Amino acid sequence: MTFVGNLPFVVSMLLVCLGLYVLLFKRNLIKMVIGVSLVETGINLFLVTLGYRAGGVAPIYTYAPVGATQVLPTPQALTLTSIVIGLATTALLLSFAILIYRHYGTLDVTEIKELKG
Amino acid sequence: MNALATHVPILVIATPLLGAFAAPLIAKLGRTTRVAFSGLIAGLTACFAGLLAATLYSAGGQPIVYVLGGRVPLPSGLAVPVRIMLEVDGLSVFMALIAALVGALAVLYSVSYWKERSGGALYDSLLFLLIAGVFGLVLTGDMFNFFVFLEITSIAACGLIGFRAWRKRSSEAAFKVMALYTLAGLLVLLAVGLLYGQYGGLNMAFLAANLSGSMLDRIALALLLAGLAMKAGAVPMHMWAPEAYGEAPAPVAMVLVANSQAGLYALFRILFTLYGVALSVTAIGWILIVMAVLTILVGVTMALVQSDIKRLIAFGAVSQIGYMLLAVGVGFAVLATRPAFGLAAIQGGIFHMINDVACIGLLFLAAGAMVRAAGTRNLNAMGGLAHDLKGLTVLFAVGAFALAGVPPFNGFASKLIIYESTFRLSPVLAIVAVLGSIILLAVFLRAFQAAFLGPRTVGEAGRVPWTMTLSMAVLASIVIGFGLFPGFFIDKLVAPAANALWNGQAAYIGAVLGGG
Numbered sequence: 051m052t053f054v055g056n057l058p059f060v061v062s063m064l065l066v067c068l069g070l071y072v073l074l075f076k077r078n079l080i081k082m083v084i085g086v087s088l089v090e091t092g093i094n095l096f097l098v099t100l101g102y103r104a105g106g107v108a109p110i111y112t113y114a115p116v117g118a119t120q121v122l123p124t125p126q127a128l129t130l131t132s133i134v135i136g137l138a139t140t141a142l143l144l145s146f147a148i149l150i151y152r153h154y155g156t157l158d159v160t161e162i163k164e165l166k167g
Numbered sequence: 168m169n170a171l172a173t174h175v176p177i178l179v180i181a182t183p184l185l186g187a188f189a190a191p192l193i194a195k196l197g198r199t200t201r202v203a204f205s206g207l208i209a210g211l212t213a214c215f216a217g218l219l220a221a222t223l224y225s226a227g228g229q230p231i232v233y234v235l236g237g238r239v240p241l242p243s244g245l246a247v248p249v250r251i252m253l254e255v256d257g258l259s260v261f262m263a264l265i266a267a268l269v270g271a272l273a274v275l276y277s278v279s280y281w282k283e284r285s286g287g288a289l290y291d292s293l294l295f296l297l298i299a300g301v302f303g304l305v306l307t308g309d310m311f312n313f314f315v316f317l318e319i320t321s322i323a324a325c326g327l328i329g330f331r332a333w334r335k336r337s338s339e340a341a342f343k344v345m346a347l348y349t350l351a352g353l354l355v356l357l358a359v360g361l362l363y364g365q366y367g368g369l370n371m372a373f374l375a376a377n378l379s380g381s382m383l384d385r386i387a388l389a390l391l392l393a394g395l396a397m398k399a400g401a402v403p404m405h406m407w408a409p410e411a412y413g414e415a416p417a418p419v420a421m422v423l424v425a426n427s428q429a430g431l432y433a434l435f436r437i438l439f440t441l442y443g444v445a446l447s448v449t450a451i452g453w454i455l456i457v458m459a460v461l462t463i464l465v466g467v468t469m470a471l472v473q474s475d476i477k478r479l480i481a482f483g484a485v486s487q488i489g490y491m492l493l494a495v496g497v498g499f500a501v502l503a504t505r506p507a508f509g510l511a512a513i514q515g516g517i518f519h520m521i522n523d524v525a526c527i528g529l530l531f532l533a534a535g536a537m538v539r540a541a542g543t544r545n546l547n548a549m550g551g552l553a554h555d556l557k558g559l560t561v562l563f564a565v566g567a568f569a570l571a572g573v574p575p576f577n578g579f580a581s582k583l584i585i586y587e588s589t590f591r592l593s594p595v596l597a598i599v600a601v602l603g604s605i606i607l608l609a610v611f612l613r614a615f616q617a618a619f620l621g622p623r624t625v626g627e628a629g630r631v632p633w634t635m636t637l638s639m640a641v642l643a644s645i646v647i648g649f650g651l652f653p654g655f656f657i658d659k660l661v662a663p664a665a666n667a668l669w670n671g672q673a674a675y676i677g678a679v680l681g682g683g
Contacts, residue, residue, distance in 0.1 A: 066357070073350065079342065086346060089353050093360065100364045125363070128311055132356060135318045139349045142322060146329055146345060149338035162339055 058099040065092030079147040079157040083140060090136045094129050101125030172222050176233040176253045179215045179263060180302045182208060183270065187295035194288030202278055205291050209274040212298065216267035220260045228663045230256040230671070230678040232308065248370040248679055254308030256671055257663030261517065262305035262432045264660070265524050268645075269425045270298040272638040273418035276532055279632035280418060280539075286330065293330070297323035297422055304429040308679065310359045310369045313433065317355060317398065320426050321348035327419045328411055340410035347397060347407045354394035358387040372679035375441045375672060385446065391437050392454075398430030401492055402461040405485050409469070412481035417535025418638075420477070421528035424484055428520050431488065435495055439668040440675050444503055452500025456596065459496050462489030463603040470610045475544050476537060479614055480530045483570055486603055487523040491516045493600060494585045497592050498669070505669075508591040514665040515584030518657060522569070522577040522649060529566035529642040533559060536631045536639070537618060546614055551623035559631055560619050562639045567611035569646045572604040577649035 069088030076082055101122035107114050109123035147157065154162050171178075186208030194201040223231055233253040255263075273294060281287045300323055303316030325348065329341025363369055365384070366377045378384055393404070400408035408427070412420045438451065466486025473479035494516025501509040536559055541549045553560040569576035572583075582604060590597035649656050667675070 073346070082346060086349050086353075089350065093353055093357050096357065097360050100360060124369070125360075128360075128363075131311075131315060135315070135322075135352075138322055139318070139345065139352075142325060143342065143345050143349070146325075146338050146342040149329070149332050150342060153335040153338060 058102070059096065062092045062095040062099060065089070065095065068092075077159045079150060079159065080144075082159075083143045083147060086143065087136070087140055090132070090140075094132055094136075097125045097129045097132065172218065174233070175215055175219045175222060176231060176255050176306055177235065179212065179219055179267075180253075180299055180306065182212045182215060183295040183299035183302065186212075187292045187299060190291040190295060191288045194291070198287070201288055201291065205274050205278075205295075208295060209271045212302075213267040213271045216263045216302075219255065220264055223255060223257070223260050224659075224663065228257050228666070230254055230667075230675050232678045247368050248373050251312060252308045252370065252679065253306045254372065254675065254678065255306055256675060257665075257667035258432065258436070258517070258671075259305050259667075261521070261660060261664035262429060263302055265428065265521055266298060266301040266305065266425050269422050269524060269528060270294075270301075272528070272532075272641060273298075273422050276418040276421075276535070276635050276638040277416075278634045280416065280535060280635060290327070290330065293323050293326045294419065294422065297327060297419075297426065301422075301426055301429045305432055308371050310362065310371060310374065313371075314352060314356050314359055317352050317430075317433075318349075320429070321345065321352060324348070324411070324415075324419075324423055324426060327422075328415045331416075334414075337414050340414035344407045344411045347404070351394040351397035351404075354390045354397075358390035358394070361387040361390070370679060371436070371441060372676045375443070376676045376680055378442060380442075380446050384442075388437075388442060388446070388451075392434065392451075395430050395434040395437070396458060399427045399434065399492075400430075400485055400488055401458050402465045402485075402489075403458075405462065405465065405488075408485050408488075409478050409481040412484055412531070413475065413478040417477075417531050417538075420481070420531040421524070424527050424531075425524055427484075427488060428491070428524065431491055431495075431520070435668055438499055439502070440672050443672050448502040449500050452496050452498075452502070455492055455496030455499060459489045459491075459493035460596065460599050462486065462492060463599060464489075467603045467606040467610065471606060474546050476534050476546050476549070476614060476618065477531070477544055479546070479610065480527065480534055483530070483607060483610065484523075484527045486607065487519070487527060487570070489603070490582065490585055490600065491519050491523070493589060493596065494519065495668075497589050497596070500592065502669075506591075508588045510665060510669045511584060512588035512592075513668055514657060514661050515581050515588055517664045517668075518653070518661045519578075519581035519585065521660070522581045522646075525642050525645040525649070526566045526569035526576070526578055529562060529639055529646060530570065532635065532639045532642065533563040533566060536635055537563070540629055540631065541618075546617040548624065549618040550621045551619070553619040554623055555627055556631060558636060559639075562636075562643050563619070564615060565643045565646055567615055568608075569650065571608035571611055573608065575647075575650045577646050577653070580650055580653035 066089050069085045072085030073082055103119050103121050106119045106121035109120040114120055151157055193204040235251045237250050300316050300320035307313050325341045325345040329337050331337045361383050397404035411423055463486050466482050470479050470482035494512045498509045498513035538544050569578040572578045586597045
């Protein structure tokens with residue numbers, strides 16, 4: 051595999067690292083949710099890339115031309131599931147962030163101190 | 168009856184799942200119907216789990232494979248298992264029994280715990296969803312399904328922690344826990360992707376048969392280790408645990424302990440069954456041991472300084488995860504040479520799982536009743552509860568002594584095995600483990616003295632409803648029963664589970680792929 055062939059993997063891992071950085075070093079709750087979302091996107095991209103075959107067609111068995119290369123269907127199913135789960139977690143995280151904002155009037159984690167220690 | 172026995176693995180998961188989605192509808196028919204329905208679902212689930220255990224043990228402990236959407240794992244002409252399947256062996260069944268126990272007791276306890284509050288139906292719904300997720304985690308034989316069930320437990324758990332939106336600390340705890348759970352789940356998903364990319368399969372038995380121990384396998388293992396240790400609440404990824412256990416309602420905290428143990432189960436399954444001796448077991452074993460020792464020490468020292476009764480128990484729960492990790496880490500470190508004390512260590516660790524869920528569960532439930540009676544969670548403000556609540560006093564004392572590993576309670580039985588077997592690997596480890604127990608004893612004696620003894624400080628405490636007392640009494644009888652007859656339970660329950668880890672890899676693979 052050439053560098054260009056590996057580029058999607060590099061990009062997806064960069065996204066994951068970027069997301070982790072945001073999650074660890076940003077103090078705003080909304081930005082932390084964005085961080086989680088970035089990690090998730092990176093991993094989804096990674097899964098889709100895993101199933102890619104050069105010149106492959108969509109893996110719909112009955113419609114594919116005879117003898118054509120198909121991309122792998124399993125990673126696509128995994129990615130779809132993962133996107134749905136990601137939607138649920140992001141929605142839940144954001145609703146907790148809204149509740150926290152109502153209680154404390156801020157989204158800065160350093161000012162939300164009830165549970166320290 | 169025969170068809171029921173065939174389909175029982177999926178029924179164990181499907182029943183609470185049905186309960187979760189039907190609960191809000193049934194609740195429209197009134198409170199009594201809602202309670203009866205919850206009881207029915209919890210009872211049925213427990214029966215199915217029992218039946219699953221009976222089926223497995225009567226078949227001599229050979230793994231049961233249940234294929235969804237087909238009869239056989241391999242459609243003709245394929246070498247890769249493509250169907251989704253559940254695979255049940257001694258350890259899975261052991262964990263399923265734990266989940267069934269805490270699920271049924273949590274439902275029983277919640278009946279009167281939630282009497283005067285609204286939202287009971289949604290609470291039931293989330294509780295059943297969490298229980299279904301835990302069952303799924305321990306029964307699945309497929310890596311991706313494992314990730315899905317992990318996320319189901321995370322979402323349901325955080326819903327349960329944070330649904331009391333009027334409390335400041337609930338939302339805060341829920342956000343923190345959700346962020347860490349999600350991160351843990353994503354690390355697991357990345358590892359699943361790495362394994363799929365190399366071997367083209369997601370089935371655990373298939374992966375176990377093909378793992379070569381390559382560089383990518385090691386990276387995947389590191390990701391799984393980090394993700395699952397985070398889920399289990401091992402130091403240094405424990406910071407969510409006190410918040411989760413402390414802010415969740417008491418019965419939920421008990422189920423969350425079982426949920427953490429499911430994370431630990433997954434860790435053991437992956438280490439022993441998936442990877443096995445394909446990697447340098449000694450190094451990985453020692454990583455587990457170091458994490459375990461840190462978990463014990465951090466757990467007990469943090470428990471020492473808490474004045475909030477639920478957070479105090481929560482840190483106790485964190486330290487107990489350390490004991491299980493320590494024992495199984497010792498077992499894994501010596502897996503290559505297989506001395507007898509390795510198996511003993513694993514037996515101790517697995518036995519401690521059910522003991523821990525019984526005594527920590529008892530303490531959380533007792534704390535729920537104490538907070539309800541005293542109207543405060545602050546130990547300094549509580550006092551003299553023993554005057555009015557004699558039964559609760561005895562139950563709390565039983566739980567506290569069991570957790571600290573005092574004979575004749577169950578915590579002593581399993582901790583003794585852990586001390587003995589870890590001593591064979593390194594005496595220092597046994598000393599740390601004993602020290603941890605001694606500090607825990609001090610912590611809980613102080614808590615007991617502050618809450619129950621002395622003059623009344625909060626006026627006359629109200630009675631504890633009988634359903635709450637009954638569920639605590641069941642746990643207390645387990646605590647005492649397992650403490651008095653450890654040999655019997657180790658023989659019947661723990662030995663098959665430990666055996667599944669110690670030398671069950673070939674049988675696990677063979678059950679799906681044939682041969683072996």
